[in-house]
Amino acid sequence: MMATAGGDVAAGKAKSGVCAACHGPAGVAMIPIYPNLAGQQEQYLVSALKAYKAKQRTGGQAPIMQGQAAALSDADIANLAAYYASLK
């Protein structure tokens, strides 16, 4: 798999198992309160994950995502963003 501007799509796919529980196996959310990620803008995905990691997003479902993002390294974030941006 080709790496896009930032992350590595294959590494992102490998890391996306836990994400699929809410965001769906192909990045289309299973539960309507969770966002679809497939085909989302890569830079936006990085910015959103970093906002959760920095606890700059609160309210609603944010606490769940804060917990998830806390465990991600910058490389994980770049790879996940590249993977989901690559999905149609």
Next chain:
Amino acid sequence: MMATAGGDVAAGKAKSGVCAACHGPAGVAMIPIYPNLAGQQEQYLVSALKAYKAKQRTGGQAPIMQGQAAALSDADIANLAAYYASLK
């Protein structure tokens, strides 16, 4: 245009002029740091707009969206969410 579970798609489209500047005329972002909105989950869009309105999202581009969301009523939010969710 049919109204979806929550908002009115036509009213949302009418309200979406200012959104298009960053999120694109068809909900595909013009600038990669802004999210695509086309086909996003309607309930997620409502939740995200309300989080910006309540200033529960900070950091990154959030200040811009806080300003935009502050001017939206709950009906505007429901209509915009229905409109963007209806786009493919």
